[in-house]
Amino acid sequence: xxxxxxxxxxxxxxxxxxxxxxxxxxxxxxxxxxxxxxxxxxxxxxxxxxxxxxxxxxxxxxxxxxxxxxxxxxxxxxxxxxxxxxxxxxxxxxxxxxxxxxxxxxxxxxxxxxxxxxxxxxxxxxxxxxxxxxxxxxxxxxxxxxxxxxxxxxxxxxxxxxxxxxxxxxxxxxxxxxxxxxxxxxxxxxxxxxxxxxxxxxxxxxxxxxxxxxxxxxxxxxxxxxxxxxxxxxxxxxxxxxxxxxxxxxxxxxxxxxxxxxxxxxxxxxxxxxxxxxxxxxxxxxxxxxxxxxxxxxxxxxxxxxxxxxxxxxxxxxxxxxxxxxxxxxxxxxxxxxxxxxxxxxxxxxxxxxxxxxxxxxxxxxxxxxxxxxxxxxxxxxxxxxxxxxxxxxxxxxxxxxxxxxxxxxxxxxxxxxxxx
Amino acid sequence: xxxxxxxxxxxxxxxxxxxxxxxxxxxxxxxxxxxxxxxxxxxxxxxxxxxxxxxxxxxxxxxxxxxxxxxxxxxxxxxxxxxxxxxxxxxxxxxxxxxxxxxxxxxxxxxxxxxxxxxxxxxxxxxxxxxxxxxxxxxxxxxxxxxxxxxxxxxxxxxxxxxxxxxxxxxxxxxxxxxxxxxxxxxxxxxxxxxxxxxxxxxxxxxxxxxxxxxxxxxxxxxxxxxxxxxxxxxxxxxxxxxxxxxxxxxxxxxxxxxxxxxxxxxxxxxxxxxxxxxxxxxxxxxxxxxxxxxxxxxxxxxxxxxxxxxxxxxxxxxxxxxxxxxxxxxxxxxxxxxxxxxxxxxxxxxxxxxxxxxxxxxxxxxxxxxxxxxxxxxxxxxxxxxxxxxxxxxxxxxxxxxxxxxxxxxxxxxxxxxxx
Numbered sequence: 001x002x003x004x005x006x007x008x009x010x011x012x013x014x015x016x017x018x019x020x021x022x023x024x025x026x027x028x029x030x031x032x033x034x035x036x037x038x039x040x041x042x043x044x045x046x047x048x049x050x051x052x053x054x055x056x057x058x059x060x061x062x063x064x065x066x067x068x069x070x071x072x073x074x075x076x077x078x079x080x081x082x083x084x085x086x087x088x089x090x091x092x093x094x095x096x097x098x099x100x101x102x103x104x105x106x107x108x109x110x111x112x113x114x115x116x117x118x119x120x121x122x123x124x125x126x127x128x129x130x131x132x133x134x135x136x137x138x139x140x141x142x143x144x145x146x147x148x149x150x151x152x153x154x155x156x157x158x159x160x161x162x163x164x165x166x167x168x169x170x171x172x173x174x175x176x177x178x179x180x181x182x183x184x185x186x187x188x189x190x191x192x193x194x195x196x197x198x199x200x201x202x203x204x205x206x207x208x209x210x211x212x213x214x215x216x217x218x219x220x221x222x223x224x225x226x227x228x229x230x231x232x233x234x235x236x237x238x239x240x241x242x243x244x245x246x247x248x249x250x251x252x253x254x255x256x257x258x259x260x261x262x263x264x265x266x267x268x269x270x271x272x273x274x275x276x277x278x279x280x281x282x283x284x285x286x287x288x289x290x291x292x293x294x295x296x297x298x299x300x301x302x303x304x305x306x307x308x309x310x311x312x313x314x315x316x317x318x319x320x321x322x323x324x325x326x327x328x329x330x331x332x333x334x335x336x337x338x339x340x341x342x343x344x345x346x347x348x349x350x351x352x353x354x355x356x357x358x359x360x361x362x363x364x365x366x367x368x369x370x371x372x373x374x375x376x377x378x379x380x381x382x383x384x385x386x387x388x389x390x391x392x393x394x395x396x397x398x399x400x401x402x403x404x405x406x407x408x409x410x411x412x413x414x415x416x417x418x419x420x421x
Numbered sequence: 422x423x424x425x426x427x428x429x430x431x432x433x434x435x436x437x438x439x440x441x442x443x444x445x446x447x448x449x450x451x452x453x454x455x456x457x458x459x460x461x462x463x464x465x466x467x468x469x470x471x472x473x474x475x476x477x478x479x480x481x482x483x484x485x486x487x488x489x490x491x492x493x494x495x496x497x498x499x500x501x502x503x504x505x506x507x508x509x510x511x512x513x514x515x516x517x518x519x520x521x522x523x524x525x526x527x528x529x530x531x532x533x534x535x536x537x538x539x540x541x542x543x544x545x546x547x548x549x550x551x552x553x554x555x556x557x558x559x560x561x562x563x564x565x566x567x568x569x570x571x572x573x574x575x576x577x578x579x580x581x582x583x584x585x586x587x588x589x590x591x592x593x594x595x596x597x598x599x600x601x602x603x604x605x606x607x608x609x610x611x612x613x614x615x616x617x618x619x620x621x622x623x624x625x626x627x628x629x630x631x632x633x634x635x636x637x638x639x640x641x642x643x644x645x646x647x648x649x650x651x652x653x654x655x656x657x658x659x660x661x662x663x664x665x666x667x668x669x670x671x672x673x674x675x676x677x678x679x680x681x682x683x684x685x686x687x688x689x690x691x692x693x694x695x696x697x698x699x700x701x702x703x704x705x706x707x708x709x710x711x712x713x714x715x716x717x718x719x720x721x722x723x724x725x726x727x728x729x730x731x732x733x734x735x736x737x738x739x740x741x742x743x744x745x746x747x748x749x750x751x752x753x754x755x756x757x758x759x760x761x762x763x764x765x766x767x768x769x770x771x772x773x774x775x776x777x778x779x780x781x782x783x784x785x786x787x788x789x790x791x792x793x794x795x796x797x798x799x800x801x802x803x804x805x806x807x808x809x810x811x812x813x814x815x816x817x818x819x820x821x822x823x824x825x826x827x828x829x830x831x832x833x834x835x836x837x838x839x840x841x842x
Contacts, residue, residue, distance in 0.1 A: 019736050030729045034722060041718065048714050052495070052707035057646055065618050066651035067542045069532040150706040199702030279646040284559040285495050292491050293715050295796040296484060300477075300719065303788060304726045307473040311733030314466040318740040321459070366725065374717040 002339075006346055016319055017351065023315030024355035025362060027308030028393050032363025035389075036381045037370055038301040042294045044375045046231050049290065050101055054147045054227035055260060055283040058083065058267055058276045082107075082222035083274055085210065089135040090270040091228065099231040099258045102146025104128050105223040107213040111186045111206070113175060122171060124185060124206040126213020131160040144207075147229045151202070155179030155194025160209050163188075166196040168203040186216050228267060228276075232260040234287030305392075312393075313400025320344060320404040327408045328416025337409045344408070348401045349394055356393035360386055449769055452748070459741055464777055466737040470730035471781020471815050472788060475807055477723035479789035483801040484719060485712060487793065489676060492708045496557050497528075497672035499686055501698045508667040509696055516692040517671055520685060525675040528552040529668035531660055535628040535653075537619045544652045545628060547660025547668070550610070556674055560649070564641030566608035566656065608640035610654040616642055619653060628653070635663045671696075679709060731818050738773070738822035742766060746830050750838035759831065766823045774819030778812045785811075 010017055064080040083105075091103055107126040112119040128143030143160070144151055156179070158164035165185070167177045172195045175183065182189050185206060196207055214220050233239075239259035243251055255262055260283045264276035278284075330340055364381050371379030453460045501517060503509045508531070517527045531547040550565055611620060616639075620626045625638045643649060661667065673689075675682045682700065690698040752762050786803040793801035830838070 019740070023733050023736050026729045026732055030725050033725060037718060037722070045711060045714065048711045049707070051710045053703055063614070065541065065543055065614055066648055067534055067544055068648050068651070069534070069544055148703075150702045152702075197702075199699055199705075277646040280559040280561060281496060281557070281645065281647065283646070288494060289488075289491055289711065292488065292796060293711075296480075296715075296792070297718065297722075299792045299796055300480070300722050300726075303473060303476060303792070304722065304729075307469060307726055307730055310469045311466070311729060314462060314469075314737045315733060317462055318737050321462075322740060322744060370718065370721050374714055374721065 002343065002346075005343055006350070009343075009347060010350070016322065020315050020319040021351055021355045021358075024312050024352060024393060024397060025359040027312045027396070028356050028359025028389060029362035029366060031305050031308050031392065032360050032381075032385065032389050033366035033370065034297075034301040034304040035385060036364065036367035036379055038294075038297040039382070040367075040371070040379045041297050042290060043231075044371075044377060044379075045290055045293050046286070047101075047377075048375075049286050050229050050231070051149050052282045052286075053150070054104070054229045055232065055279050055286065056228040056230055056264055056267065056276055057279050058226040058228060058271060058274050059224075061273045061275045063275070080224075081273070082219065082224060083226065083271060085214075085221040085223050087271045087274075088223070088226070089133045091226075091267065092133070092135040092138055092140055094263075094266040094270050095256070096230065096258050096263050096266060099263065101229045101231060102142045103226055103228040104142065104144045104147045105210055105226050107210060107217070107222060107224045108205075109213050109217045111216055113206070114184055116187070120175070122206055123204070124165075124208055124213055124216065125202065126208055126210040128210060129157050129160050131210075147227050148198070150198065152197045153194040154197065155192075158193045158209060161211075162209060163190055163212055164193045165190045165206050165208040165212070166194050167192050168205045168207070169195055169197045170203045171205065226271075228263075230260070230263050231258065232263060232283065232286065233258045234290055235259060235261075235284070309396045309400075312396050316348060316397055316400040317404040320401055320408055324408050324411055324416045327411060328413040331411075331413040332417065340409050341405050344401060344405045345398065348397045352394040352397035353390065356390045359393065360389050363389075445765065445768075448765060449772065452745075452769060453772075459744065460773075463738055463741045464773060464780075466734045467773055467777025467815060467819065468781045468784065470727075470734045470818070471778045471811050472784035473730050473781075474727045474814065475782045475785025475811050476788035476792070477719075477726055478807045478810065479786060479801055479804055480792060481716070481719055481723050482804055482807070483789070483793065485678075485716060487797045487799065487801070488712055488715060489678075489708070491797075492704075492712070493674050493676060494558050495704050495708070496559070497674050498682065498701050498704045498708070499673040499675050499689070499698065500701055501527075501671040501673065501689065501693060501696045503669045504695055504697050507695070508669050509671065509693070511667060513693055513696060514668070514671060517673060517689050520688045520692055521673065521675060524677055524681075524685070525673060526552060526556060527671050527673045528556050529657060530670040530672065531657065531664075531666050531668040532670070533630055533664050533666050535630040538627050539618070541618050543615055543619055543628070545630070545655060545660070545664075546652050547655050547657040547664075547666075549657055550654070553654075556672060557645075559645065561644040562610065562641050566610055566640035607635060607637050607655065607659045609637040610641055610643050611639050612650040612652045612654075613642055613644045614650040615653055630664050633663060635659075679705070727814075731814070734815075734818050735822045738770065738819060739826055742770070742823050743826040743829075746826075746833075746838045749827075749830055750835035753835040754839065763827055766827055767820060770819040770823035771816050774816035775812065777819070778808075778815035781815070782808055782811055 060081040060083055062081045085105065088103070088105060091097070091100060094100070104127050109124050109126065111122060111124045113122045114120055130141050130143045130145045132139060132141050134140075145157065153166060155166075158166060165183070167175070167183065171177070172192075177183055177192050177195070179192055179194050181192050183192055183206075184190075185208075190208070190212070196202060210223070214222055238250075238254055238257070239261050241250075241254070243254060243262075243265060246254060255265070260278040264278055267276040268274055327340055330343075367379045367381060371377055501509065501513065509529075514527060514529050521527060528549055533545055534542050535545045537543055553560070554562075554565060616623075619628065620639045623639050625636060627634050627636055629635075637653070637655070643652075643654065655663075657668070675685050677685070682705070686698055686700060690696070749762060749766070752765070757765075790800040790803070793799055
């Protein structure tokens with residue numbers, strides 16, 4: 001009899017069940033989408049924060065003092081020590097290689113620009129643009145196009161194995177350089193493929209493939225410094241501790257967390273005679289911005305959950321309130337309070353489960369679309385979310401129905417049937 | 422028995438004494454009072470929807486300003502440099518500060534290359550420590566130089582700058598005054614890499630620039646992971662007194678949207694024709710990107726949440742109006758015109774929308790303020806410009822949910838409804 005009542009209730013009241021179902025589906029869909037986005041936004045925003053460029057700098061251990069003002073290096077170029085270019089691919093062999101999104105070696109040299117008669121001193125910066133490297137079986141591409149995304153080129157980027165160069169915006173105005181023209185650098189002709197605009201000191205420099213700078217300097221395989229762009233975890237108390245003071249268990253935990261400090265430590269291990277340091281301007285601020293945005297989305301998600309819970313409750317309350325005549329009839333025929341309540345709760349549960357499943361998939365689709373359109377990346381939905389969302393849907397539907405069911409059960413059947421309730 | 426006669430005249434009296442409200446108004450009020458439960462649940466749905474909509478709109482508008490403030494911890498987003506490496510005019514800082522007003526801060530920097538006692542070149546910079554502390558919050562400093570000595574000198578300095586522009590000869594007495602003092606108490610902030618070169622044992626040291634020597638006491642060390650680590654920082658008055666070199670760079674942190682910052686840059690460039698004022702692309706582009714993505718996510722969340730809330734209100738109110746088909750039928754049976762009945766239900770829905778919107782607005786502002794306080798440590802300022810939108814939206818949804826059941830009921834004979842079919 002109970003099953004039949006339940007079945008008939010769904011069969012005969014399609015419109016009302018549909019309305020309540022839609023309300024639950026919507027609520028669940030929004031909750032799913034918001035939870036999925038909120039749990040994944042940290043990773044997505046972390047990637048976006050890499051637009052700020054490298055957060056780690058690797059320099060030779062025995063480096064001399066930089067004598068640099070406004071990007072102009074006043075130190076004799078052959079001074080100091082260098083890193084070895086051959087060690088660079090080892091960066092891809094470190095523990096956190098998947099968090100390292102790119103690196104660019106830099107080698108600044110002072111060169112004579114133009115014909116010997118009207119020579120002008122300028123800085124030539126050797127680097128990788130988008131160089132293909134191999135480490136073991138892995139092939140990867142890295143260079144300034146990864147680590148310095150705010151560099152804009154009018155014209156084309158030079159190839160890393162060519163002798164073509166880019167000329168900074170300001171410098172190009174001074175020497176009347178254009179994409180396609182030829183410039184004499186240190187007595188040799190180089191083709192200019194593009195004009196570089198960075199808003200930084202590079203606007204007054206020539207940027208060339210690393211090999212060109214090494215050849216001018218006469219030191220093959222020399223690299224002055226390496227900029228590394230890595231996804232990191234915001235700093236906490238453990239991150240700030242000195243690894244030397246840790247016991248082995250703590251050290252393992254520190255080593256296996258993607259803190260900027262532990263990645264720096266691993267870079268130092270990978271590249272001989274090097275010193276790796278976080279660039280505090282980028283690394284330190286990442287954490288604050290990230291935690292603010294994550295916190296914001298978490299609170300918005302809470303608000304969304306609250307709103308959808310209330311919406312579901314309101315819909316359920318209305319659905320049950322409309323059926324007080326039915327309650328009156330059932331009670332007049334001898335149904336106890338328990339039987340009536342059980343019927344309504346069973347209906348709510350069925351509704352919540354059905355709408356919850358639909359809502360979960362609709363919400364996953366929504367989260368997917370949000371990820372695609374905003375971040376151009378997949379938003380991963382943890383499978384554990386499915387039972388959680390279903391349980392939430394059932395609990396909220398129950399809670400929303402409870403008050404209405406209690407009132408419906410308390411009606412005097414006579415009044416309910418007369419329609420005076 | 423005895424109570425009835427006393428009550429009846431009092432009711433009659435009350436009715437007679439009560440202001441002569443129209444039947445229409447009385448029906449509206451009585452309908453709400455008599456069916457408190459139903460009216461309250463419909464109102465609750467309305468209030469929740471309006472509150473969530475208000476909170477989301479408030480957040481969406483305000484969060485950008487809040488996040489921009491967070492992004493300013495990345496430091497200067499605009500930089501002014503003397504063209505071709507020259508010093509800026511002495512009134513440059515005043516002009517820039519006048520253009521900025523309260524919308525940001527500007528910090529001057531002057532650079533020279535000095536020689537240490539051991540003959541090494543080291544870059545020495547002069548700046549305003551108090552302001553640098555606020556601008557470059559990522560600087561990790563063991564101890565800032567005591568501001569007692571330079572602080573009283575800053576005010577006369579600003580005046581001396583003004584007087585200097587009109588009366589160049591007035592400069593010397595003012596400028597030499599701090600230099601006398603600096604012989605004894607000039608304190609320097611020393612970069613981590615510069616420390617072993619200039620002050621190996623953290624003892625007071627000498628630097629020379631063009632034959633002028635200065636005696637400095639190390640106050641603390643500075644670590645940034647970038648070029649600042651190889652420099653020695655002095656307070657600007659001491660720096661100018663020692664070297665006679667005026668600031669060549671002004672770093673500016675300008676608050677506001679991209680357009681506002683651009684117009685500020687134009688203003689400053691117009692005020693300083695001898696300077697090159699340009700945005701720091703690394704900072705500006707990173708900020709624009711992260712902010713854009715966060716805004717888009719928040720926008721998607723707001724749309725989803727508001728849509729859910731609106732649809733649930735629609736469902737609840739539709740049920741509510743549909744449930745009152747008996748009132749509708751009675752009114753019609755008593756001879757009310759279609760227009761009157763429609764007007765009545767529309768007025769009722771609109772009143773519900775207005776009350777719900779206003780209550781919801783208040784609650785929503787509270788939610789937004791709480792989110793602001795919890796996440797940004799600063800409450801979100803209530804924006805009354807949002808109220809008309811919330812009001813219009815609420816009334817529109819309420820009217821819409823009255824119209825749908827009305828058009829359904831209009832086709833049905835009142836007798837059939839009253840019979841209870």
